Amino acid sequence: MYDRLYGEIRFLKGNKKMINLEKEIREQPSVLAGICEKNCETAQKIVDAAKAAGIKNIYFAARGTSDHACIYAQYLFGIFCGIPCTLGTPSVFTKYGAHVDLSGHLVIGVSQSGKAEDVIEVLKSAKKDGAMTVAITNVEDSPIVDVADYSLFCGAGPEVSIAATKTFTSQMYLLAALVAKWCGCDKLKAELKALPENAQKFLDTMPAEIEKLAEKYQNIPGATILGRGMSYPIALEGALKMLETNKIKMKGYPISDFHHGPIAQIHTGDLVFVLAPAGKVEDDCQEIIRKLHGVEADIVVLTDDADAVFEGCTKVVLPYTGSEFTSVFMQVMFFQMLACKMTIVRGIDPDVAGVINKVTITK
Template identity: 40%
Template structure:
């Protein structure tokens, strides 16, 4: 059956997130206490592909919840340009499903040598990435056989939210942890739209090109949904911030409007929603067919979890409608190694 692994792993996500919270809360809160003792004020997140999109959620989470400035690493600065970054006093997090991407491993090795506190967020606690880091937060997601990552993405999110709760500490940290404990059930609710999404994507079989738009916490999920559409369904998809989309790309909408072009909008109950609605109106006026997902009935900062599930299901069902096997995309392997 085409896509059997991808479907199974999408539906494993409530259990996967619940298992991670159950097993790693104590470790995350201990690490959070160490971060407070060290008065860490900056985080650098190193990742590729799906993991980089999880890292982007982390950037929003650390900034909005903790007031901690966070940035995304450019691994080639270390691996190709051989620069030695001054990272003393920072937290450097390497995120990788396999823990075997050489460039992410090297970023953590150099960061640790420079005096940074280092953390590996990986599904393989015996991986080179885990060995390079001082601390490891295992994902406990089990084997992921579909090439398109699904359950490891939401597990990475859960690991970052656990870390944020531990780092914040006190009443605020406990509040975030309580919200996070509700996520598995919210994922079950999100999965309940499976048949509806299958029907919607079946009616959009002509989709070959699309833009996926979100803002704030929804923006990284727009990037991830676009990647899933590329990997699983073979569509030419680009993720975009709703704000950035108004700064130029909106100009192509009328010209691109046609049978094979769609705009997918990911909506969240946060301050970015009016901008996304504004983009939707402009696209609709230009004649571009829209597919909207959300907003889910959860706080804005937790919206990446249900939005990610809906994006995964959209890519999965579009792939099946196009008679593609999302478990085995053309030209891709499960583990990609870059330097």
């Protein structure tokens, strides 16, 4: 059946076609494995130049999924390097024509296609101020590369599916690797080195369990995803993956903000995912779970702590990667795969665009 609004092609039950979305999800271990060799030399040059210039502030410019990768990087740069980071507002430059003084900043523009005009405008303005500029993109001959001092490449290959998967995790990986070089943290470097193997472990062990969840929740009108700290950008990204593929209402929130009003929207039986990795935010996760039990929510907890107890919840144990700084890769792969499996169960082809454009060029 063809839906004129969304362009959905409904599959017959039992369809065995390998959709592009799942194919690209499964390419992530090999994509992550190739990033360091491709970008190691440039990343070191960026760190050396930034330190020589006495960089004390970082300004990110991005949109959509790339925005979420930058929020992840905000946490990493703050925690490991003590550097304050700003998630930029490109429309200040493009729509309002304002000048934001970015002198003395490292300005990082992130665009999967490398064609985001508003992100490019931020980099151009920053260069006029004498700022150091870096582009992160999946397309090596794209316009954003032409305006940046340095460029880091995802090396993810063509991404056909409307939902970004391997380009998102490669952006996260590039930013985390840059942080690891900047601060010299051997533990973070080791975790990143092991990530391709852990991503493959996820793909070898998790899809069957995720498919059961997709079957169980195939008729939900929507859901909420909660995370704190490192998991907050994954709550945002997970919600985006679910809504753009399944056309259901999803919203991601930071746990700390959810207490301040949004929890009022949760009613009996509403589905809530709580991202609860081992680490600094475990107590916060337990606290919000207790409150959610008070309104009789249906709670699914994602954790990498096999021994953790979450009373009255569906517990999903993800592969352990060493810390919450890298466990987020397993979390986002969960939502990528859940989005994929749910489309199959619901009879929707996620590779059909409908009202969504793969390359969105905002100004």
